[in-house]
Amino acid sequence: MGVEIEGTLIKDQNSFWSTSDDDLIEFLKKDLQITRWDKAIIEGVPEDKVKILEKWINKNKGKIEGVDLSIKPTLTGLTIEEEELFENEYRSMLAVDRAKIIKNKIERIQINLATDHIAGSEPPRTGAQLRWWKKKLKKAKTQNMSNALRLKRENKATEESKHKIEAHDKRGKGSRIDKDPLNLSIGDFDKHMISQKGKQSPSEVARWFESDIIKNFEKYKYFIINVRNKDDDLEYWKTVRGDRKKKTASWEHMYKRVYRARNNRKKESKIKK
Numbered sequence: 001m002g003v004e005i006e007g008t009l010i011k012d013q014n015s016f017w018s019t020s021d022d023d024l025i026e027f028l029k030k031d032l033q034i035t036r037w038d039k040a041i042i043e044g045v046p047e048d049k050v051k052i053l054e055k056w057i058n059k060n061k062g063k064i065e066g067v068d069l070s071i072k073p074t075l076t077g078l079t080i081e082e083e084e085l086f087e088n089e090y091r092s093m094l095a096v097d098r099a100k101i102i103k104n105k106i107e108r109i110q111i112n113l114a115t116d117h118i119a120g121s122e123p124p125r126t127g128a129q130l131r132w133w134k135k136k137l138k139k140a141k142t143q144n145m146s147n148a149l150r151l152k153r154e155n156k157a158t159e160e161s162k163h164k165i166e167a168h169d170k171r172g173k174g175s176r177i178d179k180d181p182l183n184l185s186i187g188d189f190d191k192h193m194i195s196q197k198g199k200q201s202p203s204e205v206a207r208w209f210e211s212d213i214i215k216n217f218e219k220y221k222y223f224i225i226n227v228r229n230k231d232d233d234l235e236y237w238k239t240v241r242g243d244r245k246k247k248t249a250s251w252e253h254m255y256k257r258v259y260r261a262r263n264n265r266k267k268e269s270k271i272k273k
Helices: 021-033 047-059 080-092 098-114 126-170 181-197 202-215 254-272
Strands: 006-010 039-045 067-073 224-226 234-240 243-249
Touching: 006 021, 021 047, 039 047, 047 067, 080 126, 098 126, 181 202, 181 234, 181 254, 202 254
Parallel strands: 006 039, 039 067
Antiparallel strands: 224 234, 234 243
């Protein structure tokens, strides 16, 4: 006993399925005659041809031209060529216009379904077309919502990025109020010295400031932790973003703080003008 030969007749073209039922059967007979298959499947059968083919096969007890025959309808009810044409049409539409265009298509199909036609003149597979485009309409609406949400997120991200860039650009351009208590004290002491002795060099003011801290420690102890000798650093509390942090300051570089305090006063006076 030989091995059974099986094959598939793929019928994907509209022109094949647009023929009359009698011609359709004759074409299939001729195809089966030349196959030399034992079993065959007709693939790509649209919904409007399923019954006629099933009736034909059952009438012949499943065997046509000596071949055991069965059919495989399309999932959509359309022909394979229609599926490809409609899919390409869908993809060619602009995303923003899809829902509107598809709605118009659905309305036209529904009009065809509601219209009385002369027997044999009805548009083929209108029901399958309607289901196809309704499914695509749902997909288009879902995509529109997804696109809208994505655009909203992108706009928000752009706006946040813009604010960050603007904030970064403004750094250093506005007035800066030095909140370091040591620097504020030096600035006040420098202004006091100017009122008493006239403007002194930053180094001279720093030496006088050191002497004043040692002599009048009670006045400064609200932020100064420890006053050591001139060879050691000064320990003090510095407030940073609401937290008190232990810091040190070099006596040797105290004059730089005097210089900085004077520059800050100049900037503030320019802003006020």
